Amino acid sequence: MELIDGKKISAEVKQEIAAEVEEIIKNGGKKPHLAAIIVGHDGASETYVAAKVKACHQVGFDSSEFRFEDTITEAELLAEIEKVNQDDSIDGLIVQLPLPKHISESKVIETIRPEKDVDGFHPMNVGKMVATLPTYLPATPAGIVELLKRYKIETSGKNCVVLGRSNIVGTPMSVLMSRKASHGDCTVTLCHSRTKNIPEITREADIIIVALGMPEFLTGDMVKTGAVVIDVGIHRIKSDKTKSGWKLIGDVNFDEVAPKCSFITPVPGGVGPMTIVSLLQNTLIASKKEIYS
Known part of the structure; x- marks a missing residue:
């Protein structure tokens, strides 16, 4: 079993982005500039935006934050956008x-x-992704593909099961894994809350991507020996084994599943760091006007 180290890979990609930004500036170009709008005071959102701002500075981007109270009206927010x-x-x-x-x-x-739209959520960018046209890919699915690529995990012809059908992770992930592309070409099954016999389906999978938002949903008896498991979930639970009294777990029961895997992502330190890196990659592409001139 090999751990897929998202922290290490994200650091490598950040170095590559920083080197390219340095070259752009040296040649008289402008710094890429990422802006974030945050509404209200959700703790997870605050943490995530702070991490994005920090990452921007690490690679030489400019960044801006626009903060609004959760009393802002829809019309007012659309005007700010x-x-x-x-x-x-x-x-x-x-x-x-x-x-x-x-x-x-x-x-x-x-x-x-x-x-x-460097999140890759606009219908136009989603449509381009489905049509295999150049576009901004949603950050978390793109980060997962980058991990598979950098760990040289074979995907062509493999059975891939995606658990979860959100527009942010599950659905675009199923599209990317099925596309005719390097680190695609899978036969993909997309499972969700209405799917029957999920354990039977996952036991046939060579690659399982779990994005259900349910703590430790995937257990050892649901995975075949040698499978690749990507855990997108992150949950903060009480623990008497840590100083803080809390620990982070994913959608995968790591202790049960990891011994059966060829590769697995940990939580934390797996998929999470790659989401922010993908956002930086999309912003760099946007600044270079590679998709929309």
Whole structure:
């Protein structure tokens, strides 16, 4: 069993991005600029945006944050997004999810200009992904593909099971793994809360990507020997074995599943660091106007 080290790979990719940014600036180009809009004071969102800002500085990007109280109306938020759309100094914009219940996530996503949608959520960019056209790929699925690539894990012709069908991870992940591309070409089964006999399906899988949001859902008896397991979940639970009184676990029961795997991602330190790196890669592409000129 080999651990897939997302921290190590993300550090390598950041070094590559930083070197490219340095070259761009040396040749008279502008720094890539990523902006984040955050509404309210959700703890996980605050942590994630802070990590994005830190990562921007590490690779030489400019970054901006626009913070609003959760009392902001939908119309007011859409107007703020439009301001960023019109600002030519900003290459990429993310609006941190989740949003307050009175604001439509789909309206927000559709208001962001496709050329600044470095999360890869706009319908135009999703459509380009499905059509295998150059676009910004959703950050977490793109990060997972990067891990498979850098660990030289064979995917062509393999059976891949994706657990979870969210628009952010599960559904785009199933598309990327089935595409005719390097580190695609899988036969993909997408499972969700209504799927029957999930253990029977996962036991046939060469690659299992778990993004259900259910702590330790995947257990040892659901995995065949030699499988590759990618754990997207992250949950903070009470623990009497840590100084903080808390520990992080994923959607996979690591102690049961890991001994049966050829490769597995840990939680934390697996998929998480790659999500931010993918966002940086998309912002760099946006600044170079590679997709939308």
